Every structure is written in structure tokens, then in C-alpha cells.
Amino acid sequence: MSKVRILVGTRKGGFILTSDEGRKKWSVEGPLFPGWELFHIKGSPADPDRIYAAQSTGWFGQVIQRSDDGGKSWEPVGNEFQYEGDPGTHMDFSGNQHPWEFSRVWYMEPSPHDRDLVYAGVEDAAIFRSSNGGQSWAELPGLREAKGHLWQPGAGGLCLHKIVIDPRNPNRIFTAISAAGVFRTDDGGENWKPATNGLVSRYEIPEEKADVGHCVHNIAMHPSNPDVLFMQKHWDVMRTDNAGEEWTEISGNLPSDFGFPIVVHPHEPETIYVVPIKSDAEHYPPEGKLRVYRSRSGGQEWEALTSGLPQENCYVNILRTAMSVDTFDSAGVYFGTTGGQVYASADSGDHWTSIVRDLPAVLSVEAQVLP
């Protein structure tokens, strides 16, 4: 019987949650790397037992761990993330220029085809590539040439927090950076351009329709339809039907269009999920009710999914990388909270249960289906 493995990164270590396709009974392993922040743990689609983990602390910096046995054992690999050449400066909060400084890895995206090829998104924002399983890393500096001097940190830092590879064409890659925007390369990472036309950030940046400066919280793609991307922006939920050439708003009837994660159903390319948060000033669900919102029409029309989720006195946040889907026929949807709960639905979001309730604050959730 197939199994599902949920890789959970938290403020104080990593956890691995496993179950069978029924997804009723779960085993919980961890903490891995206790006391370290695990910003992201993700498995290789080409070899699910190859897992990469980004661990860091304020004391001892960044470490990258790699497992080749599904997380039973781990090996530290390369952790030298050196910007190519003189990285120059970017904007700081006050509008002054600030030197580019590496602080941590936010996101790791293994290649769909090659278990040794993996990309890392870092703070201060840049993308690195390793072709030897994380042993060494090289920056793709063309990204910073896309007006990097105008990028500025969001509240979480100037972080490159999402990397999406077009499954048809591995030379086409999208990155999302707070607060800079979405960027696309069509040549494997040498040249990048902002893909932000249609984004509007009123009262957030000096020119509300500027091509860089938008605080993009997450982007998502369905592999069967890679020209369509969905976005949870600081405010606004957006979609593009032409690979980022033009974005349109699809917030529709959401109770708030502020939030962090956005995911696509594994078998329905027009079914998407967000978790609305009250506002930029109050990072918790509106009315203290934890509600996942699902649109089955690619946006605009949204329904609240509440069965099994707390509907009073809930004031957690769901961070940008803390939501994922599995690929079982009856699709699983998962998310983790800053209160340490990990919720699971085995029926596309209709019903939810908590797998665990008292982990450290959850930073990332990634689901893998295993043969």
C-alpha cells in the first residue's frame, strides 16, 4: 500500500509524519536537528528518499543536510553560499542602499528529473544551484541584475522564498521574492526579468504598478498547465494565464485577500486553496475562525472549508511554505500553523483533522507520496 510522508520544518527542528493512503493513523518522528530552525525540508521528485533540509540558527548560521534513505540518516553537505562577484547593494527599509549579505536558505527546490540538481532560494535574495547533491553551490547572478538595487526587504527579510520549475521546460523557472516580486528565466537562469505586470500595491510602494517592489507571498503552478500560475500577494490573490506576462486579481468573495500560502489541487488545475489572514497588522484568521478557502473555478468564487478546524478563539498564522498537497486519488491537503498544529484533509479539504497539535511554530510542510 502506498504511503504518504509529510516533511515538517519548525522553529526548533524537523519532523516527519507518515501514514498510509487512509491517512487516519500517523506516526511522528522528530525532532530532527533539535533546536535548529528548519526553514524548509523537501524531497526529490526523481528519488523521494533523497531529501534536502535547510537548517540554521542565529548562532551558527546555515547548514544543509541531505538524506538518501527517506530521512532515517542525514549528512551535512555544502553550506557555502557566496554571491557571484561583487553583489553591490539593495534598498533597505529607509530607502538607503545596503550591502547584499547572506543570512539563510529559505527554500529548496529539487529538480523533477535529477536528484542531484537542486536550487536554493536565500536571504538576501538570490538563487543558487547545486548539480552535485548540495555539495557545492553556485549563484545564478542574472537574477539580481533584474533591478536588484531596487529590491527591499519585506517584514520577514529580503528573502527568495519560492522556486517553481516549468515541468515542460526546465529552462523556464519562476522565483518569488519579498518585497521584490516574481521573476522568470527562460534560459536556465542566466537572464531573468520581472513578471509582475498587473500587480498593484497601492500605498505599499511609491509606484503602485512598478515592475519591482511587490511583496509576493507565494506562487503555485499545476504541472499539467504550466502557463497558469496563482499568487498570494501581501494583499490580493492573483492568477496569470500566460506565464506571468499579465496577472489579474481573483480575490472575489474571500473574507480577506491577505495571506501567505497558496496551493493547487493535484488533479484539478483550476482548484486552488488559500488561508485568509485578517490583515498585514493582524496575522491571524478573521474572526478567530481557522478557514481554508477553496476555489474550484480558478479563483473569484471561494468556499470556506471549516469541518474539523477551530471556529473560535484561533489566532495562529499559516506561513508561506506551510501548506502542501499529496497526489493520492482522493487528494490530501496539509498545512501547519505558528501554534504548532499540522492539519490534514484526505478529501480535498472537505474534512480536516490535526495530525499533531503541539510542535514548535511550523515553517514548512511538504507532502510526498511513496510507492
Place this chain on the structure above:
Amino acid sequence: MIRVILPTHLWRLANSGREISLAVDGQPTIASVLDVLEREYPMLRGTVRDHVTRQRRAFVRFFICGEDWSNEPLDRPLPEEIISGAEPFRIIGAMAGGSG
């Protein structure tokens, strides 16, 4: 042999145990001890000092014979008590620097 005591996070990362012994050639200094440490335990590269600048990370401290040597020049010779192994070279995570 120079005895080095590592903080919990680092000895777990190195899978070494809390105290390790390092053979350092010549006149031992902070820098030469760290050079040997990083050669013998490559997974610790970048965790005590920066890969590029080779400077101590902001929230790491060095204690030598009960004194804070964190801001001493990295090429300052270590005292006889450290060289003889009577006293350990302590690498410590600062009180600041954590989260949550």
C-alpha cells in the same frame, strides 16, 4: 593536543562528542586551532566563522582560561595552559542569537 569544547549544536552536527582533541602545529593561535577544527570536521565550516571573511560569527564566543577572547586578534598566541591541554579552548554560543 589542544582540547576544544564545542557547544551542543556543533558537537551534534560534527557527531563528535562535546570535547575533541586537535593536533596543531607551530605556535597555536585562535586562527590555527580553527583551521585544524575545520579541516578535521568540515561540516563545521561556516558555523564558527564566516566562509569568506574568516571572522568569528557574531553570536559565537571564545573562552580561554576563563577569559573572553572573542574580540582578541585571531593570531594572538594561545597560553601554555591551552597548549598543554590543562585547560580547554571553549567555543560557546552567545546568550543572544537564538529565536523563540
